[in-house]
Amino acid sequence: MDIKQYMEQVGQQARAASRAMAKADSATRNRALLLIAEAIEREAPALRAANQLDLDAARAAGLAPAMVDRLTLSEAAIATMVEGLRQIVALPDPIGEISGMKFRPSGIQVGQMRVPLGVIGIIYEARPNVTVDAAGLCIKSGNATILRGGSEAIHCNRALAKLVKEGLLGAGLPENGVQVVDTTDRAAVGAMITMPQFVDVIVPRGGKGLIARLMEEATVPMIKHLDGICHVYIDAKADLQKALDIGFNAKCHRYGTCNTMETLLVARAIAPRVLPELAKLYATKQVELRCDPEAMAILAGYPHLVAATEEDWATEYLAAILSVKVVEGIDEAMDHINRYSSKHTESIITEDYTDAMRFLREVDSASVMVNASTRFADGFEYGLGAEIGISNDKLHARGPVGLEGLTSLKYVVFGHGEVRK
Amino acid sequence: MDIKQYMEQVGQQARAASRAMAKADSATRNRALLLIAEAIEREAPALRAANQLDLDAARAAGLAPAMVDRLTLSEAAIATMVEGLRQIVALPDPIGEISGMKFRPSGIQVGQMRVPLGVIGIIYEARPNVTVDAAGLCIKSGNATILRGGSEAIHCNRALAKLVKEGLLGAGLPENGVQVVDTTDRAAVGAMITMPQFVDVIVPRGGKGLIARLMEEATVPMIKHLDGICHVYIDAKADLQKALDIGFNAKCHRYGTCNTMETLLVARAIAPRVLPELAKLYATKQVELRCDPEAMAILAGYPHLVAATEEDWATEYLAAILSVKVVEGIDEAMDHINRYSSKHTESIITEDYTDAMRFLREVDSASVMVNASTRFADGFEYGLGAEIGISNDKLHARGPVGLEGLTSLKYVVFGHGEVRK
Numbered sequence: 001m002d003i004k005q006y007m008e009q010v011g012q013q014a015r016a017a018s019r020a021m022a023k024a025d026s027a028t029r030n031r032a033l034l035l036i037a038e039a040i041e042r043e044a045p046a047l048r049a050a051n052q053l054d055l056d057a058a059r060a061a062g063l064a065p066a067m068v069d070r071l072t073l074s075e076a077a078i079a080t081m082v083e084g085l086r087q088i089v090a091l092p093d094p095i096g097e098i099s100g101m102k103f104r105p106s107g108i109q110v111g112q113m114r115v116p117l118g119v120i121g122i123i124y125e126a127r128p129n130v131t132v133d134a135a136g137l138c139i140k141s142g143n144a145t146i147l148r149g150g151s152e153a154i155h156c157n158r159a160l161a162k163l164v165k166e167g168l169l170g171a172g173l174p175e176n177g178v179q180v181v182d183t184t185d186r187a188a189v190g191a192m193i194t195m196p197q198f199v200d201v202i203v204p205r206g207g208k209g210l211i212a213r214l215m216e217e218a219t220v221p222m223i224k225h226l227d228g229i230c231h232v233y234i235d236a237k238a239d240l241q242k243a244l245d246i247g248f249n250a251k252c253h254r255y256g257t258c259n260t261m262e263t264l265l266v267a268r269a270i271a272p273r274v275l276p277e278l279a280k281l282y283a284t285k286q287v288e289l290r291c292d293p294e295a296m297a298i299l300a301g302y303p304h305l306v307a308a309t310e311e312d313w314a315t316e317y318l319a320a321i322l323s324v325k326v327v328e329g330i331d332e333a334m335d336h337i338n339r340y341s342s343k344h345t346e347s348i349i350t351e352d353y354t355d356a357m358r359f360l361r362e363v364d365s366a367s368v369m370v371n372a373s374t375r376f377a378d379g380f381e382y383g384l385g386a387e388i389g390i391s392n393d394k395l396h397a398r399g400p401v402g403l404e405g406l407t408s409l410k411y412v413v414f415g416h417g418e419v420r421k
Numbered sequence: 422m423d424i425k426q427y428m429e430q431v432g433q434q435a436r437a438a439s440r441a442m443a444k445a446d447s448a449t450r451n452r453a454l455l456l457i458a459e460a461i462e463r464e465a466p467a468l469r470a471a472n473q474l475d476l477d478a479a480r481a482a483g484l485a486p487a488m489v490d491r492l493t494l495s496e497a498a499i500a501t502m503v504e505g506l507r508q509i510v511a512l513p514d515p516i517g518e519i520s521g522m523k524f525r526p527s528g529i530q531v532g533q534m535r536v537p538l539g540v541i542g543i544i545y546e547a548r549p550n551v552t553v554d555a556a557g558l559c560i561k562s563g564n565a566t567i568l569r570g571g572s573e574a575i576h577c578n579r580a581l582a583k584l585v586k587e588g589l590l591g592a593g594l595p596e597n598g599v600q601v602v603d604t605t606d607r608a609a610v611g612a613m614i615t616m617p618q619f620v621d622v623i624v625p626r627g628g629k630g631l632i633a634r635l636m637e638e639a640t641v642p643m644i645k646h647l648d649g650i651c652h653v654y655i656d657a658k659a660d661l662q663k664a665l666d667i668g669f670n671a672k673c674h675r676y677g678t679c680n681t682m683e684t685l686l687v688a689r690a691i692a693p694r695v696l697p698e699l700a701k702l703y704a705t706k707q708v709e710l711r712c713d714p715e716a717m718a719i720l721a722g723y724p725h726l727v728a729a730t731e732e733d734w735a736t737e738y739l740a741a742i743l744s745v746k747v748v749e750g751i752d753e754a755m756d757h758i759n760r761y762s763s764k765h766t767e768s769i770i771t772e773d774y775t776d777a778m779r780f781l782r783e784v785d786s787a788s789v790m791v792n793a794s795t796r797f798a799d800g801f802e803y804g805l806g807a808e809i810g811i812s813n814d815k816l817h818a819r820g821p822v823g824l825e826g827l828t829s830l831k832y833v834v835f836g837h838g839e840v841r842k
Contacts, residue, residue, distance in 0.1 A: 019759065023783050096782065102804060108793050110803045113781065117815050200815055221642070221816050242838035249840035338440065347836075360534065360833050361517065362444050372529050372836025381841070382531045382832065383523060394538050394621055394829040395642050395817040408815040411803065412781050415768075415793025417663035419670035420802070 003183065007191035010146055010179050011198025014119045017174040018144035022116045026093040028171050029139055036167030037085040040132065043163055044078050050159035051128065058126075058152050071126045071152055081132045084386075088136045091385040094403045095142045098412060107418045112409040116142035117200045120406060121192050122388075123214065124205040126150030131160045134203070135178045137388050139168075141406040144177050146199065148192060151184030158182065193218040203389045203401075208316070223401055225366075225392035227316040228258030228344040230374040233333040233359070235350035236269035242371050243274050243349045248281040249373040250347065256318050258390060259345050259367075259377040263313060263323040265333045271326045272298055287320045294326035313340045330355050334362055341365055343392045345377040366392055366399035424604065428612035431567055431600050432619025435540045438597040439565035443537045447514040449592050450560055457588030458506040461553065464584055465499050471580035472549065479547075479573050492547045492573055502553045505807075509557045512806040515824045516563045519833060528839045533830040537563035538621045541827060542613050543809075544635065545626040547571030552581045555624070556599045558809050560589075562827040565598050567620065569613060572605030579603065614639040624810045624822075629737070644822055646787075646813035648737040649679030649765040651795040654754040654780070656771035657690040663792050664695050664770045669702040670794040671768065677739050679811060680766050680788075680798040684734060684744040686754045692747045693719055708741045715747035734761045751776050755783055762786055764813045766798040787813055787820035 001009075021029075040047065051073040058068050094114055101111030120143045122134040131147055138145035149157045161180035168177045181188050193202055193214055202222045204211050211224050232250050234243045250261035266275060275298045282289060283303065290308040291299060299305055312323045313336070327333045330348075337346050347369035348359040356370045367377040377400060379387025384402030391397045397405035422430075442450075461468065472494040479489050515535055522532030541564045543555040552570055559566035570578045582601035589598045602609050614623055614635055623643045625632050632645050653671050655664045671682035687696060696719045703710065704724065711729040712720060720726055733744045734757070748754045751769075758767050768790035769780040777791045788798040798821060800808025805823030812818045818826035 019783070019785075022785070104802060104804055106797065106802060108790075108797055108802070110797075113789075115782075115785070118785070239838065245838055245840050246836075253841050347834075361536075362440070364440075364443070364536070364539070365831065367832040367834065368534075369529075369834035370836055371838050372834045373840045375841035376527065376529055376531075376834060376836075376839070377832070381525060381527060381529075383525055398829055399832040408819055410786065411788040411798070411820040413768075413788065413790035413793045413797060415667075415791055415797075417660065417666055417792050418797070419666050419794045420674050420796035 003185050003187040004191050006183065007181070007188055008195065008198070010181060011119070011195050013176040014144040014146050014179060015198050017176040018116070018118045020174045021139070021144050021177045022118070022142045024142065024173055026095070028173065029093070029142065030089045032139055032167045032171035032173050033085050033089045033136055035170040036132070036136070036164050037082045039163040039166050040078060040082050040160070043159070044075070047073060047078060047156065047159050048075075050155040053155040054126075054153050063152065067126065067152070071128070073128050073156055077129055081129050084133055085136045088140050088386060091140065091403065093140070094407050101414070106420070107416060109414040111412055113412045114404070114407045115410050117406055117408050119144045119146065119199050121146045121148070121199045121202040121220065122205065123148045123189055123192065123202060123210075124150065125210070126152035128153050128156040128160060130205060131157050131180065132164070134388065135164050137386055137403060138406060139177065141403045143406055146179050146181060146192060148181040148189055154184050189214070190217060193220050196220045205389060221396075223389055223391050223393070223397055223405060225258065225342070225344060225390050227342045228260065229262050229314065229316050229340060229342040230259055230345045231263045231265055231337050231341055231347070232261045232374060233265040233330070233337070233346070233348045234267060234270060234274055235330060235348055235352060235355050236267040237352035237355065238270055238274070238349040239351055240274060240277070244277055244281065246347065246349055246371070246373045247278045250375055251282070251287060251322050252285050253373070253375050255320055257375070259374050260318070261322065261374050262316055263325065263340065265325050265327050265336060266295070267329050267333070268294075268326055271295065275299055275324070282322070285320055287322055290321060290323045292325040295324040298326070299324075316342070330358060334359070337363055337365070344390070345369070345374045347372055347374050366390070424606050424608040425612050427604065428602070428609055429616065429619070431602060432540070432616050434597040435565040435567050435600060436619050438595040439537070439539045441595045442560070442565050442598045443539070443563045445563065445594055447516070449594060450514070450563065451510045453560055453588045453592035453594050454506050454510045454557055456591040457553070457557070457585050458503045460584040460587050461499060461503050461581070464580070465496070468494060468499060468577065468580050469496075471576040474576040475574050484573065488547065488573070492549070494549050494577055498550055502550050505554055506557045509561050509807060512561065512824065514561070515828050522835070527841070528837060530835040532833055534833045535825070535828045536831050538827055538829050540565045540567065540620050542567045542569070542620045542623040542641065543626065544569045544610055544613065544623060544631075545571065546631070547573035549574050549577040549581060551626060552578050552601065553585075555809065556585050558807055558824060559827060560598065562824045564827055567600050567602060567613060569602040569610060575605050610635070611638060614641050617641045626810060644810055644812050644814070644818055644826060646679065646763070646765060646811050648763045649681065650683050650735065650737050650761060650763040651680055651766045652684045652686060652758050652762055652768070653682045653795060654686040654751070654758070654767070654769045655688060655691060655695055656751060656769055656773060656776050657688040658773035658776065659691055659695070659770040660772050661695060661698070665698055665702065667768065667770055667792070667794045668699045671796055672703070672708060672743050673706050674794070674796050676741055678796070680795050681739070682743065682795050683737055684746065684761070686746050686748050686757060687716070688750050688754070689715075689747055692716065696720055696745070703743070706741055708743055711742060711744045713746040716745040719747070720745075737763070751779060755780070758784055758786070765811070766790065766795045768793055768795050787811070
């Protein structure tokens with residue numbers, strides 16, 4: 001069987017399973033999640049042995065240490081997976097909720113019911129924990145799932161797939177409710193993103209390169225973001241301490257996350273006061289500052305100072321590097337943001353009511369904040385309970401995507417024999 | 422300038438205008454709508470003269486009478502357009518609404534703000550009234566709009582575009598907030614659906630052929646439905662009078678609409694009682710019944726009886742034709758629906774609580790009804806106030822799409838200096 005045929009079979013099986021997944025009640029779906037958690041706990045030694053095969057192959061192939069690190073399924077990582085599943089069980093069931101039922105002049109009562117999307121495809125790198133997290137969220141939301149993890153994790157993913165199937169069957173759900181693509185052939189990804197008849201949405205989790213490649217070919221809609229070029233704007237009326245706390249936290253709390261600040265904009269009136277103080281904080285972390293001429297002049301003497309190029313304003317560094325620009329005020333700041341932002345997350349630091357309200361209203365990004373660190377743009381911090389991904393698109397889910405992003409609202413009508421006049 | 426360059430210029434202008442459209446307050450957007458309504462009333466004779474040029478050309482080209490009819494801008498049609506704009510003014514403003522603001526353990530307060538999508542592209546047939554309806558809904562929802570109507574209406578659309586611009590400028594909004602594509606070259610459509618950098622969503626309004634062609638090429642997301650193969654299932658426990666009323670209304674109220682019933686499914690236990698009675702009603706309208714063998718036997722003697730083919734179950738007739746099938750019960754009915762339905766609208770007629778609840782939950786269509794005519798699947802009937810289109814997709818808007826479908830929810834965070842720990 002060639003890859004395309006194999007993937008179509010996987011797709012057909014997913015579509016067939018999706019109906020049973022969608023109509024299963026809350027208790028059944030939660031029972032499957034708990035059985036999977038138990039199976040993973042019980043089979044931890046076997047999982048680690050399977051993972052060891054992946055790790056040996058990865059080291060033999062000279063995989064970068066950071067990737068080997070992500071690939072590693074430590075005891076702690078297994079415990080975290082199991083705990084994650086139990087947390088998903090504790091979340092409220094999004095499925096079947098009926099909202100807004102209102103009587104209409106015709107006599108019918110109309111509202112909306114939250115229902116699963118159907119079949120979710122997840123494409124991700126060689127991180128075995130994603131296999132379980134993603135399967136858990138999709139089971140909870142009543143969807144069938146096709147998981148395609150990085151080929152370096154194939155042994156571990158196969159072992160996990162077996163346990164997931166065991167849990168599904170134990171709860172009386174179809175074993176094809178979750179399928180792990182059992183091939184390392186890259187053509188499987190190409191097939192998966194071009195079969196809208198079997199897959200309702202793709203959630204790619206990975207670097208910008210992976211997602212950009214998928215976008216070129218995909219005919220299935222995706223919930224995705226390419227990059228996070230996030231801005232903090234320190235307004236003329238900013239509280240100095242808040243500006244320092246947030247300016248430091250948004251850049252230095254973690255460098256590699258998509259909600260990390262990459263560009264700092266500072267109002268001219270406050271720049272001479274705030275920039276030198278902030279630079280003292282950045283200096284403790286050896287943050288390189290790529291500055292426009294005005295910020296450059298204010299920061300003269302800072303040990304890691306570089307002149308910014310046009311390209312810097314459009315770059316997600318994911319590193320101890322920050323672009324810095326002095327602007328006249330909120331209008332120039334918003335012009336800059338609307339030009340260079342990846343529409344992920346932006347924050348204004350200000351005590352001025354009108355500027356705060358204008359920023360919230362006029363900045364066209366998935367998350368817009370006042371006096372808070374961009375690092376808060378996250379499913380857990382927003383109270384979604386879990387996060388399947390982040391979306392920079394405007395249709396369907398926008399910003400951090402939790403269980404609701406894996407659902408759809410259909411209209412339901414309670415009638416009493418009404419006909420249209 | 423070639424068509425592609427021209428459309429890119431239109432796109433750039435729309436994108437530039439979208440920021441001013443988005444930040445305009447309710448009063449400004451409503452003022453523009455009222456000014457457009459006034460201008461159309463005032464210029465009614467000039468509009469009818471422009472329309473006459475289109476009608477003369479259409480008749481000379483031998484356009485079908487039904488299309489000439491749609492193209493005609495009668496005095497009544499102008500009054501309806503004007504009234505439609507005033508109704509849009511009276512709708513609540515969807516933009517800027519903030520919902521769900523909740524404090525999180527970190528101290529930040531998180532919720533969502535409803536904002537415009539940005540730039541909406543509308544592609545439609547030669548119906549001048551759509552130009553004004555669509556422009557009105559997009560202005561109300563704070564979006565910039567590119568309108569591409571059927572080339573047969575070009576004179577009339579040009580005249581309307583002038584009045585729309587007059588209204589926008591009169592209210593202090595950018596004249597490019599609404600642009601009518603000023604060329605009859607079909608390449609303009611191809612360009613419009615492949616410039617995601619300038620257009621956020623396309624709403625195609627037209628026949629299945631048009632939309633299927635657009636789907637093959639579009640890289641901009643679309644809010645669309647291809648067809649409406651809607652089902653009514655008369656359950657064994659149906660109330661006979663409701664079954665007759667709804668079975669007749671869903672088919673015969675209007676034949677050409679997407680929410681018209683195309684297939685009737687009847688439970689075996691009730692078929693001998695309900696089908697002959699229904700046939701008496703259908704006979705008054707000479708409805709052709711394309712039946713499976715069992716329905717055929719029950720209806721023997723009906724004057725317009727035809728044996729159904731496999732193709733019939735998958736056909737949207739848009740005519741006085743109905744497919745009829747006898748099924749064992751709700752499971753076979755739902756299997757049939759999930760196989761052949763276009764996922765638009767389905768209705769069950771039953772007095773049985775469990776069957777009603779199962780149908781609502783398990784049928785995967787945009788509208789699912791109990792004891793009501795499928796003809797109610799409509800933005801006005803659902804209380805959306807207006808309808809830009811209908812969506813059979815599951816992502817973003819599903820079912821009748823009103824003003825909210827032209828908006829997006831972004832996250833807003835009110836902070837007080839919080840940083841991530």
